[in-house]
């Protein structure tokens with residue numbers, strides 16, 4: 001697209017300072033020094049945390065993020081509570097707010113709750129001045145842009161004095177947590193959906209500051225919205241597919257890593273996203289598939305809905321079956337047994353625990369009376385308490401179904417019956433198994449749900465090793 005004639009956008013506002021808004025705007029600001037970027041949020045504590053001088057206290061842990069923040073914060077990147085002024089001053093507003101699954105009302109447990117998107121659109125309608133480009137960055141159901149357009153339009157008709165105009169674009173985000181900075185700097189593609197050519201050109205011109213033109217795809221707005229849901233559904237489907245095969249490996253003596261390598265070398269299949277695991281977590285895969293299921297049902301496509309719903313049921317089964325394997329190997333009962341969980345975030349290199357498989361597995365083990373010791377290099381005791389909905393409690397020999405947090409792994413494993421590796425943190429790849437084995441209760445077990453342990457290092461100890469997807 002030829003953008004040579006467009007007026008360059010100089011002020012951008014982003015509504016939502018979360019896992020997407022924060023890192024995305026930090027990279028955008030660092031690549032576009034002439035654009036002033038202001039990130040706002042209704043959560044005042046979050047904005048305060050983004051402004052914290054101690055970069056270890058940023059609300060999002062993402063490798064490389066602290067360096068970028070230290071370079072651009074206060075120069076052309078600002079985190080602010082002043083939503084009104086930030087919108088008023090901006091020619092372009094990104095909506096990057098949460099769109100979780102509804103938990104009540106029509107469509108509960110399937111549809112996305114769009115109340116935050118709606119409130120964002122209302123804020124823009126109220127405070128914008130002049131022509132404002134509104135860009136959906138949140139993942140939304142197809143046709144959400146219509147809702148945003150209606151809200152923006154109605155604000156004009158209800159306020160005769162205002163002479164604002166709006167155009168709405170979709171530009172979904174494809175970053176993955178833990179690799180967000182690299183994903184934002186070198187994306188496979190950037191997607192822009194819309195019908196207002198002038199606005200599309202302006203957004204293209206921003207991205208072209210660092211992204212090659214050929215990677216910027218322009219589609220109609222509904223294709224853009226649907227592509228985001230589809231991308232996540234396909235990625236999640238690969239994980240459920242490989243996890244289903246891992247279960248067959250365990251029964252037959254095949255090895256999932258070998259199978260993944262064998263099928264992944266077929267270029268039509270590709271070698272990425274074929275790691276078996278305790279199941280996919282994160283705030284989006286399940287939510288976005290449920291959204292697709294809801295959409296399919298809405299349009300009477302029951303077969304399509306069932307097809308995608310099975311990706312989630314396999315994922316749920318994976319977490320359950322791992323919990324069952326643990327109980328089974330520990331002589332059918334874990335009541336009062338000390339089990340160490342290594343990893344609570346849903347994947348390595350993030351402090352995010354949303355929908356982490358560790359949550360369901362921990363809950364299953366607690367229900368069965370285990371005494372859990374939980375370790376994670378980036379997740380705090382408080383986050384785990386919230387996720388498990390149960391306060392931590394020092395081990396009491398008379399109480400079952402309790403857990404506590406332990407920073408020191410060697411301390412955690414003392415007298416433990418089992419260790420379960422749930423997140424593939426680098427810290428867990430090079431543990432001293434000889435030392436660990438000495439302080440565990442015998443017979444001791446290690447359950448490796450990520451396939452990260454070197455079997456030879458365990459073989460020289462008395463530990464029994466169970467590896468996911470290995471017969």
Ligand SMILES: NC(=O)C1=CN([C@@H]2O[C@H](COP(=O)(O)OP(=O)(O)OC[C@H]3O[C@@H](n4cnc5c(N)ncnc54)[C@H](O)[C@@H]3O)[C@@H](O)[C@H]2O)C=CC1
Nearest residue numbers: 016017018019020041042043097098099116120138139173
């Ligand atoms: N987390 C991820 O890796 C990815 C998320 N997404 C999508 O991006 C969207 C945002 O996700 P996250 O950043 O993870 O959510 P988040 O929950 O971390 O952040 C959303 C923020 O928006 C704020 N907010 C809500 N309503 C607001 C309003 N009216 N004005 C200003 N701020 C408001 C919330 O207080 C919250 O801090 C979701 O739709 C998600 O599906 C897309 C790609 C990757």
Ligand SMILES: O=C(O)[C@H]1O[C@H](OP(=O)(O)OP(=O)(O)OC[C@H]2O[C@@H](n3ccc(=O)[nH]c3=O)[C@H](O)[C@@H]2O)[C@H](O)[C@@H](O)[C@@H]1O
Nearest residue numbers: 173174175176177239273274275277280281282284346347
């Ligand atoms: O919309 C979103 O939120 C994002 O969702 C995912 O990103 P994310 O959830 O951050 O992380 P992934 O790397 O996709 O991992 C998701 C889950 O799948 C698991 N996984 C991933 C890859 C794999 O081979 N096996 C596997 O079990 C991970 O451990 C994790 O629990 C997508 O990869 C992003 O493109 C998308 O933007």
